[in-house]
Amino acid sequence: MLETENLTYWYTNQADYLFQGEHLQFEPGHSYAIVGQSGSGKTTMVSLLAGLDTPKAGTIRIDGQDIAQIGLAHYRRRKVSVVFQAFNLFTYMSALENLMTAMAITKAAHAGDQAFAQAMLQRLGLTDEQMRQNVQRLSGGQQQRVAIARTMVCDAPLVVADEPTGNLDEANTDEVIALFNQIAHEQGKCVIIVTHEPSVAAQCDGVLRLAHRTFTWEKTPAPQLAKKG
């Protein structure tokens, strides 16, 4: 459903490109890990995939459509949902308000449905009290779960996460990755996670390594895992 064609990127103040002419393909119903050394260009890659930046050359297509043609703002609103290591949430809102706001902005099918958002937060382990207080009073793991719940209540078929477990301990990391796998396997979305933790990569269906300015598949998802939707 998501494919890159001839994707090339470099920072103008740097001598060399980060990657060049990449042809990659991601399918719905799978979780993918992008691994590689620090500074290799993982964050840059997922920023392009999430429509947060524009490639220097090449195209990104979702369901066959060039995202530049759809319009990046529209692409971000309707097609992709992002989770970062930090600064994911509106700090002046509660968890519930964060979800309601995201649904309203992305015009999700459940926009305005507070019970739906509440149920999702509950499913992710937040108590009624926790979801109604300011998000800054939640722990790092809880905040990350709120960000994941947000991608789950929105309709975007693509979920991109950049080191979502970077600030979490082992137990929380496993829980969060399990949630991402749920999104891929139960909601049938395409989940792409940047990580430097081998244990996280091991739990994903596919693993893509960026080394020597080239992406190579270390593991491709088994076709039978895919739930066509």
Next chain:
Amino acid sequence: MNFMKRAWLNLIAKKGRSLLLILVTGAIMLFVMAGLLIKSAASQAVASAKNSVGATITLTANRQAAFKKMRSSNASSGQPGKRPSLSLDPVKLSTVKQIARLKNVAGYTTTVSAAANAKSFEAISTSSSAQGPAGPGGASSGDITISGVSSTSGSTSFAAGKAKITKGRGLKTSDRGTNNVVIESELATQNSLKVGDTITVKATSGTKKTHSLKIVGIYQAASTAAASMGPGASDPANTIFTSDTLANTLKGSKYKDTADSVVFTVSAPSKVAAVKKQAAKLISSKYSLSLDDQNYQMVKSSMGSVTSFADKVVWLVAIAGTIILALIVILMIRERRYEIGILMAMGESRFKIIAQFFVELFAVLLVGVGIATAGGSYVGGKLADQVVASAATNTSQTAGQVLGSKTGGPAGQAPSGGGPSGQMPGAADAARATQAKQQAKLTVKVTAKAVAILFGLGLAIILLAILAAAAGILRLQPKLILIQ
């Protein structure tokens, strides 16, 4: 309308910051408002001063011409030992009637000053009048000042509020030809006189006959009048108001159908200059016409400095306030960089991101202008009192100098031939300055126009500041906003 909801959530979640913003905005708006209000109050004061004092013309003997004549006759007679005597021709009522027939002249009041000695009663003697010499210039003087007027209400003292009727009634034009008089309350109390009583006085000039006068009213003189008396002057309580005809009779037969001064009322202040020009054609050089616009000039000049102060306040506060408010808005938006990044990552439109900030600051501005509206009158009033006090002190000093050097003010109190010593010109000017000061008191009131100006100004500031601050962030790729 999700941005409205976000704006609201932000304002209430960050109460401390919102409150601070409101206070800063409110303070800036308050001072701009105060400046605007003082400015409009000052121009209103000038306008009302123009309307209230500008509509009269005073006809008197031309003192300058008389002085000139006196000096030349002294020189020709060659008798330096002889005391110079100033002879002022009284205004003829026939001339007055001619002027009264001019277009736009609404009416006139005449003033005749005379002197007499109390006969059936005791005049009030003050230490200054007891010790002082008889009137200056060898003019015949008595212990009673007779002020002959065509009507008390139209006379300078009553019109200026320096005297008011407390018992009985004032004199009207129908009292002309009668012996009806109005006496001061102190004089009445000391002599146990009341309305309806008859008193007698002896003329000090002319026939020196005894006249009996009928009291129809009692007036009270403002206490400040005593302070403005020069040494040797009669106590103000000894002034008896009579009809101008009676005063003329006391002065002597040659003063029949004359007046010392006549004040013409003109229908509108704007017509005064034209009427004066026409009236000047009807009189000889022995008389002079003057406009009683000194109050207006004084209010105008003191308000001029108030207006320029208010202008400075408005500009200073507006400029400083704009800079402060803009900087605060810019800082606030820069601090919300990540929030903008999250919104952009969700695909929110730039317009709605700006709209959210605008709604937030609009609400702050609304409360700020509310504070300014509520406190504007108070702060503006306090500030105006200070400014007016200093402005009036300055102008009354300079005005006093200007007026003091000018001979022959238009007021009827100036001593005239055969009249009593009267008030010193300097004292009259001081009284005038006080009067101008009172008139210069500003009434500072919040107007819808001032609120609208304030609101427009605030709106322009926040809109420009938001655009300036947000433009720097919104033109970036969301990646750069979020990942740095």
